[in-house]
Amino acid sequence: MAMPRAFAEAQRLLRLDKSRLDDFVEALKKVADVYGPVRKGVQHSFQLLEDKRPELDYHTTILPPKKLLHEPFEKLFSFEEDRVEVVQSVPKRPQVLLGIHPCDVHAIEILDQVYGGEYEDPYYQKRREQTVIIALNCTTVHDNCFCSSLGTGPELKSGYDLLMTDLGDQFLVEVGTPRGAELVAEAGLEPAPRVTLVDKERRLSEARNRLRKRLLTQDLDQLLKDNFRHPVWEELRHECLACGSCTMVCPTCFCYNTVDVLNLDLKSGWRERVWDSCLLLDYAQVAQGMNFRKDRDARIKHRVYHKLVYYEPQFGTLGCVGCGRCIDTCIKGIDITEIIRELRGE
Amino acid sequence: MTQPKIAIFKLSSCAGCQLEVLNLEPYLLQLAGVLDISYFVMAKRDNAPGPYDIGFVEGAVTCGEEIAKLKRARKDCKVLVALGSCACYGGIPSMKNWEPQREVEKRVYEDLSAIESTKAFGIDQYVPVDAYLKGCPVSKEELVNFIKSTLLGMRPYLRPHSVCVECKLGENVCVFLSHREPCMGPVTTAGCGALCPARGKACDGCRGPANDPNPVSLAEAFKELGLHRPDIIRRFRKYAGATLEFEKGVEAL
Amino acid sequence: MTLINPYKPEPAVIQAIRSETPDTTTYTMKFRDLQEFSFEPGQFNMITLFGYGEAPISISSAPSEDGTFEHTVRHVGNVTNAMAGLREGDTLGVRGAYGTGWPMSQLEGQDVLIIAGGIGLAPLRPVIQAVIGDRRKGNGRYGSMEILYGARTPADCLFKDDYEEWRSAEGVNLLLTVDAVPQGMDWEHNVGVVTALFDQMKSRPADTIVLTCGPEVMMKFVVRGLLERGFSPDRLYLSLERRMSCGVKKCGNCQIGSKFVCKDGPVFAYAELMTLSEEVL
Numbered sequence: 001m002a003m004p005r006a007f008a009e010a011q012r013l014l015r016l017d018k019s020r021l022d023d024f025v026e027a028l029k030k031v032a033d034v035y036g037p038v039r040k041g042v043q044h045s046f047q048l049l050e051d052k053r054p055e056l057d058y059h060t061t062i063l064p065p066k067k068l069l070h071e072p073f074e075k076l077f078s079f080e081e082d083r084v085e086v087v088q089s090v091p092k093r094p095q096v097l098l099g100i101h102p103c104d105v106h107a108i109e110i111l112d113q114v115y116g117g118e119y120e121d122p123y124y125q126k127r128r129e130q131t132v133i134i135a136l137n138c139t140t141v142h143d144n145c146f147c148s149s150l151g152t153g154p155e156l157k158s159g160y161d162l163l164m165t166d167l168g169d170q171f172l173v174e175v176g177t178p179r180g181a182e183l184v185a186e187a188g189l190e191p192a193p194r195v196t197l198v199d200k201e202r203r204l205s206e207a208r209n210r211l212r213k214r215l216l217t218q219d220l221d222q223l224l225k226d227n228f229r230h231p232v233w234e235e236l237r238h239e240c241l242a243c244g245s246c247t248m249v250c251p252t253c254f255c256y257n258t259v260d261v262l263n264l265d266l267k268s269g270w271r272e273r274v275w276d277s278c279l280l281l282d283y284a285q286v287a288q289g290m291n292f293r294k295d296r297d298a299r300i301k302h303r304v305y306h307k308l309v310y311y312e313p314q315f316g317t318l319g320c321v322g323c324g325r326c327i328d329t330c331i332k333g334i335d336i337t338e339i340i341r342e343l344r345g346e
Numbered sequence: 347m348t349q350p351k352i353a354i355f356k357l358s359s360c361a362g363c364q365l366e367v368l369n370l371e372p373y374l375l376q377l378a379g380v381l382d383i384s385y386f387v388m389a390k391r392d393n394a395p396g397p398y399d400i401g402f403v404e405g406a407v408t409c410g411e412e413i414a415k416l417k418r419a420r421k422d423c424k425v426l427v428a429l430g431s432c433a434c435y436g437g438i439p440s441m442k443n444w445e446p447q448r449e450v451e452k453r454v455y456e457d458l459s460a461i462e463s464t465k466a467f468g469i470d471q472y473v474p475v476d477a478y479l480k481g482c483p484v485s486k487e488e489l490v491n492f493i494k495s496t497l498l499g500m501r502p503y504l505r506p507h508s509v510c511v512e513c514k515l516g517e518n519v520c521v522f523l524s525h526r527e528p529c530m531g532p533v534t535t536a537g538c539g540a541l542c543p544a545r546g547k548a549c550d551g552c553r554g555p556a557n558d559p560n561p562v563s564l565a566e567a568f569k570e571l572g573l574h575r576p577d578i579i580r581r582f583r584k585y586a587g588a589t590l591e592f593e594k595g596v597e598a599l
Numbered sequence: 600m601t602l603i604n605p606y607k608p609e610p611a612v613i614q615a616i617r618s619e620t621p622d623t624t625t626y627t628m629k630f631r632d633l634q635e636f637s638f639e640p641g642q643f644n645m646i647t648l649f650g651y652g653e654a655p656i657s658i659s660s661a662p663s664e665d666g667t668f669e670h671t672v673r674h675v676g677n678v679t680n681a682m683a684g685l686r687e688g689d690t691l692g693v694r695g696a697y698g699t700g701w702p703m704s705q706l707e708g709q710d711v712l713i714i715a716g717g718i719g720l721a722p723l724r725p726v727i728q729a730v731i732g733d734r735r736k737g738n739g740r741y742g743s744m745e746i747l748y749g750a751r752t753p754a755d756c757l758f759k760d761d762y763e764e765w766r767s768a769e770g771v772n773l774l775l776t777v778d779a780v781p782q783g784m785d786w787e788h789n790v791g792v793v794t795a796l797f798d799q800m801k802s803r804p805a806d807t808i809v810l811t812c813g814p815e816v817m818m819k820f821v822v823r824g825l826l827e828r829g830f831s832p833d834r835l836y837l838s839l840e841r842r843m844s845c846g847v848k849k850c851g852n853c854q855i856g857s858k859f860v861c862k863d864g865p866v867f868a869y870a871e872l873m874t875l876s877e878e879v880l
């Protein structure tokens with residue numbers, strides 16, 4: 001569809017009364033599968049909004065929206081003896097990710113790098129093409145967020161089709177792409193006066209000031225290189241449960257394992273990939289039991305170094321977006337920001 | 347492979363794992379063409395003597411008679427599999443191991459003259475074991491997976507790591523953090539699909555220690571939850587107290 | 600948009616099977632449908648036996664014109680054990696070739712020292728074949744070549760059929776050693792670890808590029824011994840083994856520090872490995 005002329009300026013700022021949120025979601029559902037944060041027990045989870053209402057004042061979700069692009073379990077192909085058929089469960093309709101926070105949008109941009117490159121991952125890429133991002137700036141923050149340190153929040157600058165900001169009784173909706181413009185045209189949102197931007201700025205800067213956690217990124221590379229044998233790793237070896245939770249909930253972790261699943265005829269079946277974790281003992285194990293990261297501290301270190309050092313040469317970006325999920329999920333309260341503070345001698 | 351002969355033996359147990367085998371009927375029927383279940387006392391009247399290709403042993407070893415039965419089974423089976431946590435670690439019966447043997451016997455039997463019980467152990471205390479199917483009861487999926495793999499002559503992929511991994515894959519609310527429940531998931535072997543936490547209940551540790559558990563750290567976390575020493579000990583000794591790994595959780599206190 | 604699916608194995612047909620040792624076999628394969636396939640010495644393929652899984656296995660032959668390639672596997676895992684049941688004419692799944700191979704262009708004008716242990720000779724055989732082939736053609740691209748090879752016992756030595764050809768080639772010195780010789784077996788070569796052959800070798804640090812592959816503990820001693828003898832870390836190349844589930848920099852399993860062994864390796868200069876925080880050898 002041709003870009004509406006007005007897209008350039010006038011229609012970039014729109015408003016959505018909170019009382020009309022349901023109508024907006026219904027309008028989206030007409031053209032797409034809409035996923036949004038819904039309550040799951042005391043936490044939240046991105047779910048298909050069938051009969052559920054999105055709770056846009058959520059803090060974070062158990063799993064990041066990554067699960068809708070790189071699924072926890074994914075069939076790669078089915079086989080029968082040596083005949084192979086690629087199966088791709090790509091949604092027929094576009095999928096809208098509604099209300100995803102800036103940190104999670106940044107994480108998706110990192111995954112775009114991971115699943116791009118010389119060998120593009122067709123499963124991720126096809127789903128990604130079908131994905132519309134309606135992001136939500138963070139006007140509230142929670143205890144373990146440290147996005148401002150990494151430049152990934154609480155405000156999003158790019159990477160969205162639409163960007164919402166909670167202004168109390170209404171959302172400011174900014175249009176980022178022609179696809180976003182199409183959706184708001186569909187939903188019939190009204191233009192917002194430019195002055196709402198002032199309100200937005202105020203709320204976001206308040207949110208920024210409320211962030212308590214910091215992860216100072218200055219000379220991080222050198223800091224970690226110099227502290228490969230710091231006593232903190234030995235302490236963590238005793239503390240860490242090596243349960244793998246921190247990696248399973250991480251929005252930028254991408255590792256997987258593949259398994260062939262056989263049908264009962266023992267001839268046909270499928271190959272499936274399943275999220276894997278470098279915290280697990282079996283992660284770096286090869287035939288005959290040889291294990292290249294047998295010690296728990298080596299695995300803990302690999303996670304921290306990968307996020308904060310190795311992503312840079314690999315994908316040109318830091319591997320952490322400061323979403324705080326790894327801290328939220330750790331029974332032992334292991335906190336990547338605390339580890340760095342300790343290495344810095346703070 | 348020509349129809350491998352399967353045998354299923356029972357030692358001290360509740361028969362729940364054998365029941366799971368029976369519950370596999372829809373699969374077993376499809377596999378019946380390739381399997382010959384030649385010894386399964388709980389399920390059939392005519393049971394053929396050994397040798398067998400694969401023997402599954404359910405239950406803990408708790409008396410001399412069972413040791414003899416087990417050794418016989420070992421001789422008769424090419425592959426011997428511990429079926430369920432009792433056979434793997436002693437399981438529920440092993441809870442008695444930390445009380446004087448005579449005291450336990452007195453609680454159950456009036457006449458002790460014919461009772462000759464031992465501490466409850468997993469079968470590998472007495473014979474070499476080729477594979478372990480953990481759980482109370484065993485997981486049907488793992489059992490089918492194991493049978494399929496064995497028929498193909500390969501090692502099955504049985505998740506060796508913590509329950510937390512599967513719990514997160516299922517995007518469950520963490521019962522430890524959200525409900526302050528003393529969940530054994532972080533030190534327990536996965537493969538159950540995080541069955542209990544997915545239903546809001548703390549993992550009971552029924553599948554025994556994962557491949558790299560840190561029971562000392564978990565015991566400390568339980569203490570911080572406000573659990574008393576006996577409660578923590580009970581959690582570590584419910585199914586696999588006889589394992590070195592879970593015993594470490596006890597020693598940590 | 601059509602994307603090539605990098606995870607889909609292509610059918611390849613077994614052309615020939617040669618038993619190397621009691622637990623190791625060489626398979627000659629050819630793609631059934633795929634027309635274009637090229638590779639460099641030191642690269643690997645992901646090999647699938649449907650239902651059993653997939654494993655990274657290095658190519659053990661030099662590129663050939665008839666489109667065939669060889670894999671020499673030790674039957675130790677699910678996939679490689681299942682391969683033991685394959686017959687000529689059977690089909691399996693292959694995708695590749697992946698990774699960075701041996702630095703062939705850097706070998707030009709240099710002497711080549713090859714040090715291998717056990718199955719580690721498999722990824723080095725293509726280099727040996729290429730160097731000897733070049734010499735046959737009279738191109739004279741490479742200097743002399745020394746091969747130091749260690750195995751557990753004489754029966755465990757790979758490519759025994761090749762030794763005669765290697766030895767008879769001009770400027771090639773083959774030194775063999777085994778950990779132990781069973782009673783009653785003839786063995787006229789060395790007994791001991793592969794580094795024990797260092798005293799017999801003629802390769803000089805300044806003129807030689809070293810290529811090594813074997814168990815990491817062996818490579819550790821090889822590297823240590825060579826550095827002591829004055830070889831420089833940027834002239835030592837190692838081929839590493841890691842767990843891999845994709846071969847194309849996606850599954851993450853093979854990482855060492857920031858390196859993906861599947862893409863940045865499996866061949867690395869030791870000098871490069873020295874820069875990594877995570878220790879390798």
